[in-house]
Amino acid sequence: MTRPSPVSVEAVIRRRVEREGWISFRAFMELALYHPTDGYYTRPEMVTGRRGDFSTSPDVAPAFGRRLAVQAAEIHQRLGGGSWRLVELGPGRGLLAADLLDGLACHAPESLAALEKMVLVEISPALRRVQHERLASWARRVPLVWSESLVDVPAAEGVVVANEFFDALPVHLVERRDGVVREVGVVASSSGELELAPGPEADEIVAELVETHALAPRDGDRAEVCAGLAEIFEHLSRILPRGGAVIVDYGLPAAILGDRAHREGTAVGYHRHRVVTDLLARPGRQDLTAHVNWDHLEAAAREAGFTVVGRTWQDRFLMALGLIEDLAAPGDGDEDPSATAERLAARALILPGGGGKRFEVVGLVRGLEGPWRGWSMG
Numbered sequence: 001m002t003r004p005s006p007v008s009v010e011a012v013i014r015r016r017v018e019r020e021g022w023i024s025f026r027a028f029m030e031l032a033l034y035h036p037t038d039g040y041y042t043r044p045e046m047v048t049g050r051r052g053d054f055s056t057s058p059d060v061a062p063a064f065g066r067r068l069a070v071q072a073a074e075i076h077q078r079l080g081g082g083s084w085r086l087v088e089l090g091p092g093r094g095l096l097a098a099d100l101l102d103g104l105a106c107h108a109p110e111s112l113a114a115l116e117k118m119v120l121v122e123i124s125p126a127l128r129r130v131q132h133e134r135l136a137s138w139a140r141r142v143p144l145v146w147s148e149s150l151v152d153v154p155a156a157e158g159v160v161v162a163n164e165f166f167d168a169l170p171v172h173l174v175e176r177r178d179g180v181v182r183e184v185g186v187v188a189s190s191s192g193e194l195e196l197a198p199g200p201e202a203d204e205i206v207a208e209l210v211e212t213h214a215l216a217p218r219d220g221d222r223a224e225v226c227a228g229l230a231e232i233f234e235h236l237s238r239i240l241p242r243g244g245a246v247i248v249d250y251g252l253p254a255a256i257l258g259d260r261a262h263r264e265g266t267a268v269g270y271h272r273h274r275v276v277t278d279l280l281a282r283p284g285r286q287d288l289t290a291h292v293n294w295d296h297l298e299a300a301a302r303e304a305g306f307t308v309v310g311r312t313w314q315d316r317f318l319m320a321l322g323l324i325e326d327l328a329a330p331g332d333g334d335e336d337p338s339a340t341a342e343r344l345a346a347r348a349l350i351l352p353g354g355g356g357k358r359f360e361v362v363g364l365v366r367g368l369e370g371p372w373r374g375w376s377m378g
């Protein structure tokens with residue numbers, strides 16, 4: 001049985017807003033999602049999938065991680081096929097980690113045999129516990145190591161994967177007013193309701209990112225800026241001196257983020273599989289997310305020494321890695337019901353209304369040459 005947290009993140013946020021008058025949206029999002037004991041991702045009851053607020057591709061079907069393993073194995077082979085390390089950023093419930101290892105066992109046993117260790121980088125103690133449980137049987141076959149942050153991960157050749165990690169990073173919310181880019185933050189109204197309100201001018205780093213990517217170009221436009229990207233890629237380049245990274249997420253190019261259709265920005269909440277436009281509703285009890293700015297992410301990666309292999313839709317990536325084979329029923333008609341369910345679920349990974357044209361996959365490499373199978377369909 002899980003014990004309720006003695007601290008309410010909403011109370012923590014309210015106290016801070018009362019004390020400081022205004023807090024940035026980034027500070028709000030950081031607390032709402034990652035408060036040490038009562039944030040959305042850190043409280044013990046956190047679940048994804050049907051019983052939670054949103055489903056990720058690993059929740060949908062194991063074929064996602066198993067086919068991603070084929071790409072990881074190709075990178076391992078290009079590294080020379082020797083000892084290598086697999087790192088996952090933000091493993092959630094640990095489904096993708098388990099599917100990656102299953103995929104290596106099934107499609108690339110020589111890469112599994114050479115795997116020195118898998119590192120799971122997870123900020124949430126509650127999710128680290130869930131991951132430990134889910135991966136218990138794998139822990140007897142492969143050294144599994146947990147790290148709270150990228151800061152503590154040592155350097156090694158290998159592969160980094162991240163599914164829906166970057167959309168969950170706290171973002172600055174900005175608004176252009178009379179030509180000036182201002183931060184948008186959180187205040188308390190006279191009746192005590194939390195409200196969004198413009199604050200000071202954006203600092204130099206945020207303002208420069210807004211101008212570089214032509215975000216919020218018209219007066220009144222809002223946009224999100226993930227100022228933490230540079231630091232994350234600095235760490236990634238340190239921990240990955242040679243190898244590749246596979247990043248899957250929903251995002252948009254900067255030019256589209258700056259168009260009229262996105263003038264309110266892309267940040268939303270998720271609660272019980274519904275999009276919530278009130279970002280301040282139920283702090284710590286709804287997910288908060290913003291589309292990844294692909295131009296910003298790719299620029300941060302290049303700045304840190306990575307080469308961008310390509311960006312492609314999830315359906316093309318998975319099909320290039322052989323997903324079609326997973327959709328075919330066995331010729332003899334002899335299939336157990338759970339295999340049938342997994343096979344049917346795998347279709348949702350590539351259907352446009354499913355994840356196929358919702359998620360994109362960015363490939364990054366350092367010290368290696370392509371071409372790469374996952375991006376071979378364009």
Ligand SMILES: C[S@@+](CC[C@H](N)C(=O)[O-])C[C@H]1O[C@@H](n2cnc3c(N)ncnc32)[C@H](O)[C@@H]1O
Pocket residue numbers: 041048056057058059089090091092093095096121122123124127148149150162163164165168169
């Ligand atoms: C949207 S969930 C994605 C879960 C999983 N990758 C999946 O596909 O089901 C985001 C994950 O990233 C973790 N996370 C967010 N920020 C992090 C950080 N700075 N360091 C480590 N983990 C982080 C969250 O706790 C959570 O596990």
